[in-house]
Amino acid sequence: MPNLVCQPKIRGMPGLLVVDNLAHTYPDGTKALRGVSLTLTRGEIVSVIGLSGAGKSTLLRCINGLVHPTGGSVEFDGQAVGWDAGSLRYLRRKIAMIFQHFNLIGNLSVLSNVLMGRLSYQSCWMQPLYSFSKRDREIAVTALDRVGLLNEWDKRASELSGGQQQRVGVARALAQEPRLLLADEPVSSLDPLTADTVLGHFVKIVRQEGLAALINLHAVELARKYSDRILGVREGRCVWQGPPDDLTTPVLKRIYGEEYDG
Amino acid sequence: MTVEKASGMALHPRVERPYARTANLIKWFVGLSLVAYTALAVVHTEFNPLKLLAGAASAKEILSEIVRPDWSILPLLLKLMNETVEMALIGTLLAILISFPLSFLAAKNLMLGTVAGRVVYAMVRLIFNVLRAFEPMLLALLFVLMVGIGPFPGVLALGLHSVGMLGKLFSESIEAIDPGPVEAIQACGGNRFQVIWYGVLPQVAPTFLAFSIYRWDINIRMSIILGIVGAGGIGYCLLQYLNLLQYSKVSTAFILILIVVTALDSASAWLRTRLGQR
Numbered sequence A: 001m002p003n004l005v006c007q008p009k010i011r012g013m014p015g016l017l018v019v020d021n022l023a024h025t026y027p028d029g030t031k032a033l034r035g036v037s038l039t040l041t042r043g044e045i046v047s048v049i050g051l052s053g054a055g056k057s058t059l060l061r062c063i064n065g066l067v068h069p070t071g072g073s074v075e076f077d078g079q080a081v082g083w084d085a086g087s088l089r090y091l092r093r094k095i096a097m098i099f100q101h102f103n104l105i106g107n108l109s110v111l112s113n114v115l116m117g118r119l120s121y122q123s124c125w126m127q128p129l130y131s132f133s134k135r136d137r138e139i140a141v142t143a144l145d146r147v148g149l150l151n152e153w154d155k156r157a158s159e160l161s162g163g164q165q166q167r168v169g170v171a172r173a174l175a176q177e178p179r180l181l182l183a184d185e186p187v188s189s190l191d192p193l194t195a196d197t198v199l200g201h202f203v204k205i206v207r208q209e210g211l212a213a214l215i216n217l218h219a220v221e222l223a224r225k226y227s228d229r230i231l232g233v234r235e236g237r238c239v240w241q242g243p244p245d246d247l248t249t250p251v252l253k254r255i256y257g258e259e260y261d262g
Numbered sequence B: 001m002t003v004e005k006a007s008g009m010a011l012h013p014r015v016e017r018p019y020a021r022t023a024n025l026i027k028w029f030v031g032l033s034l035v036a037y038t039a040l041a042v043v044h045t046e047f048n049p050l051k052l053l054a055g056a057a058s059a060k061e062i063l064s065e066i067v068r069p070d071w072s073i074l075p076l077l078l079k080l081m082n083e084t085v086e087m088a089l090i091g092t093l094l095a096i097l098i099s100f101p102l103s104f105l106a107a108k109n110l111m112l113g114t115v116a117g118r119v120v121y122a123m124v125r126l127i128f129n130v131l132r133a134f135e136p137m138l139l140a141l142l143f144v145l146m147v148g149i150g151p152f153p154g155v156l157a158l159g160l161h162s163v164g165m166l167g168k169l170f171s172e173s174i175e176a177i178d179p180g181p182v183e184a185i186q187a188c189g190g191n192r193f194q195v196i197w198y199g200v201l202p203q204v205a206p207t208f209l210a211f212s213i214y215r216w217d218i219n220i221r222m223s224i225i226l227g228i229v230g231a232g233g234i235g236y237c238l239l240q241y242l243n244l245l246q247y248s249k250v251s252t253a254f255i256l257i258l259i260v261v262t263a264l265d266s267a268s269a270w271l272r273t274r275l276g277q278r
């Protein structure tokens, strides 16, 4: 099956992220991605939907090099991404990630967790000491304030509720001062009401800061509500993309299979 | 599923096990050998409860001295007990210093990625296993011969053996961490050191501390025993009182050891539960 869509660059606006024909085969032979192309412009919020196992996580993880793509290329901010440690470190400074299970360090304080977003800026001799520059600490405090958790700064991260933990995850990502946010099912482990609140808050911040975001979502409703554009992934390929209003039942059947009802 | 299997077995009894007879013979042989060996062991060890009773009667004199501990030697014993605790402390610290960095090299989840990593992993694991196999008592004998009588050989013996023990426990707790935070640190742009220092270390620090305290606790008890082969501390003194038949002094030493070991035991248990709850 050929790639159906390859978003052209929007007039005059260079793509912030240009993914071309990205492919990944896991060492065990699983072809998780079979050539996905997409373009993200500044300030754009794009959701990726699809069945579990469709390759959504692999797509996101290939973009920041947590998984090395076995084919295709990624261009970020006009520069082709190399997969050596040096360029990955720079890339990951500018592309922050938010995880389904938050991936906070439970034993550390909330503020320490947010400071992890400053690791790539931390000077060499401060690294063993768990110490951060005044500027780094100010940025972390601002980020924590941004998600409304400043009062909880010295609690242990594991003491917070799920929704609060994900907000710490968002603050950690913001502390990186990124250009792009990758979110892998950021609200899937939260109850529906909290999920909507947390995602809404996240999207609001992304808009206010003028950032771009690529969000894997489990719930079609949330994708419709919060994104500028939606990408449908099926069996490692991008089978559809368009604005939320075009996401009709036939389209959903194409993404999720004929059994889809909703 | 299980029921089907069971009924299948009943329909074809023993068909799948042509060697059943031989297997049965071997079972009987092994069983009888074990019984015979146990009987032999009873004879060889001269196991005889009656002898114990007779001995107790003749030990009346010893007992009468033992119930009258000699408190005049208490200051000296306290000094030696302190030496024993210090031996254990330095031995344990030495072990922590060596096994802490090594344990990261012996953790599967950090090392199996590359060929070089696998080689280092296998080597460090081997070192831990060898060190653990050497009983502290044997090591102490060796070090007494090398550096002479005193607490220092005891420190070395406890230290080396503990490197093996702590290294194994440390690396196993590293292998049990949640990979999620580690990945988050990578995604934040952390370098290799930061991934270990911020992603792994905070997860294992409480366990490391608990294991270390526990090891110190064990080493205190062990260093008393090590004194008997000449490795300093209260154990060495105890041996001399025994040789000189000064049972009231032996008794004082016993009481002191009992009190100190029990106190430190509960202190370490308390500390470890505190760590667990944190």
Ligand SMILES: Nc1ncnc2c1ncn2[C@@H]1O[C@H](COP(=O)(O)OP(=O)(O)O)[C@@H](O)[C@H]1O
Pocket (backbone or CB within 6 Å): A026, A027, A028, A030, A031, A032, A050, A051, A052, A053, A054, A055, A056, A057, A058, A059
């Ligand atoms: N580490 C891995 N090793 C082998 N196969 C994997 C691994 N991670 C994911 N896969 C497989 O790759 C495919 C895509 O997975 P994933 O990207 O996690 O999908 P999604 O996030 O859409 O649920 C699935 O078939 C999955 O089983």
Ligand SMILES: [Mg+2]
Pocket (backbone or CB within 6 Å): A053, A056, A057, A058, A185
């Ligand atoms: Mg996934």
